[in-house]
Amino acid sequence: MTPPTKGDGQDGKSGPTLHDVAAQAGVSTATVSRVLHGKGYVSDATRRRVEKAMRQQGFRLNAVASGLKRGSTRTIGVLLHETLPNPFFAEVALGVEHAATEHGYNVLVYNARGSAEHERTGVDAFLSQRVDAIVFAKAVDARNVELVHRAGVVVVEVEKPRFRGAGVVLVDNYVGATAAMRHLLELGHEQIGYIGDPAPTDPEMAGTARVIAERLAGYRDVLEEHGFGGDDSRVVLGEYFLDPGWPSLRTGYDYMSRLLDRSPEVTAVFAASDLLAAGALQALYERRIRVPDQASVVGFDDTHAQHLAPPLTTVRQPMFEMGVEAAGLAMKLEPRTSSEVWLQTELVVRQSTGPPRQV
Amino acid sequence: MTPPTKGDGQDGKSGPTLHDVAAQAGVSTATVSRVLHGKGYVSDATRRRVEKAMRQQGFRLNAVASGLKRGSTRTIGVLLHETLPNPFFAEVALGVEHAATEHGYNVLVYNARGSAEHERTGVDAFLSQRVDAIVFAKAVDARNVELVHRAGVVVVEVEKPRFRGAGVVLVDNYVGATAAMRHLLELGHEQIGYIGDPAPTDPEMAGTARVIAERLAGYRDVLEEHGFGGDDSRVVLGEYFLDPGWPSLRTGYDYMSRLLDRSPEVTAVFAASDLLAAGALQALYERRIRVPDQASVVGFDDTHAQHLAPPLTTVRQPMFEMGVEAAGLAMKLEPRTSSEVWLQTELVVRQSTGPPRQV
């Protein structure tokens, strides 16, 4: 009647199958499947017998077989751009994991390590695994995204601008940057420096360029608004593309040192990231410039802010939520469908900002 | 000859199958499979024809079907204990991912969020997915580990002591702690404080207890060695089990404040983690005690050390390597086999330690 069973639920390896529980319950596998998924008609008596058999044998549905048959694996692949030393990606991945498992989805991760070839390998692996969707956080090479798109698999991009048929999760960096600047101006600062990274010219990096440009634009526009515009002499932009170890802490330290040498009159600095701000704090500490008494510092992203001394005022970027939203799109969207989710930043005032020093 | 094909490699959805390329190459699926895996005899001419057909159709092996047939998915599940705010788990997960993908394995992640029930759900999901191995970093509930073990799936535990048939990755906290203490004594410190967490008494948390005990033992033993032993008055252990938000930065700040109030004579502190050290640094900054001029601080784990001002001297814990080793065991071990890997810590001297202040 039923094929010979080998996993009888006792030895442990490879577990009992639908056939095994069907046999014990004296029904067909179809009925067991119906019980399992609660669809179709099943009498109460049968249902109970099947459920008992499942319990006794410790039956666990083989998701691999199920996935093959149904053509869907309920799995999301997360492709990380790179992870160290920035917690951004880990945080996003966690958000995806959270939302996905909440809905019974599985999450595969792959770290592209910043290289297009690695990313390609990851895409291949994910497509091979027949994931339902791939979340790029953030994509290295647009061609890899294109590839997924062509394969008819849902694409979700984090922090990368519009792509024909994909879900996109974006955060408004401009508003956050203006909030930070307004905060400094309200405290009475007028000589405010900016340290950040230069916008890459490579069109491949358009997403990164957008983020960088928005933060700097916030700085410039608010100064302008208050009549301090048109002067970029207090802006220090590095040249990280020449620097193999970028982004490094050292970078923030260097930028800040350069700013202090060049414009000793500044009473506050706006750093384009917490990592940069952390480096800036180190430079200030070394020069015995006390924060916030003698200089105020604002960061961006809230990755390290809490841990620093003093705790850093920063613009929080909702990384975890970005992951959650990305997973939401991944689970909801049809292949080759577009959708955009915008998330807001939030100014978190801590102890690195205060009124300017009395000169 | 061959079944009707539906995915012809053009429409994108669901892709071409072995049958499709077999048809185009004029061979059987068995031959295509042989070419794919490079096993068995295939003539050069046939191989070339098959490879051409695969390339033209953009064939990608369906890992789901393959996994079902072969009974192995080449997938490792990583079960995280929890992730925020400690980068430890993310780092270990990354190490696993790195080593795994290097060998063509896939990595599923699940975050137990510190709860045994969530962990159980994760284990169920992983077993359903028929992962080849599960890495617990670190396990919440031993019964969940037991469950995996009984299912005949390879178990690897990170930082949790012996379990019958499992791979275990451990790091020697004791040696690291003694290195840190010796460093302080060599600089001339004699009044050294210790801030850390109390060892949990719950047998479920034996792994955590071991780690905590080893670090404290290192502190005590080295002091003893140098004739300053038997005095625990400079040891501040919290009571985090009462604190819902543990572990928090606030904790380090509080412990340090308590230590300074109670034993103002201390010239150096050994903190049981970087997070605690970061909090300590905040307390010192607030009191305008300059590091390292007036007080030295040593951390443990190197999670935050680099970012702090001043950069923290700490005992580096090889988290990434722990993940790599865990993946190695996961891929190598037979089910229900034991194996232990010990990793060493390393003292990293930065700028938070120096000779004691002249009183």
Added chain:
DNA sequence: TTTACATGTGTCAACGTTTACACATCGCTT
């Protein structure tokens, strides 16, 4: 010339689930 073994390829039955379809009953309505 037989024998044996290496080489090359096809057939077909799995792997464990899902689901369309068929076939029963049962209780009602006309």
Added chain:
DNA sequence: AAGCGATGTGTAAACGTTGACACATGTAAA
């Protein structure tokens, strides 16, 4: 009394891949 829909269950064919097995050759040793 026939007909109908709702209910309950089984049969069997997929899903795409793998691998044991069978069956060819060809070539070299006996």
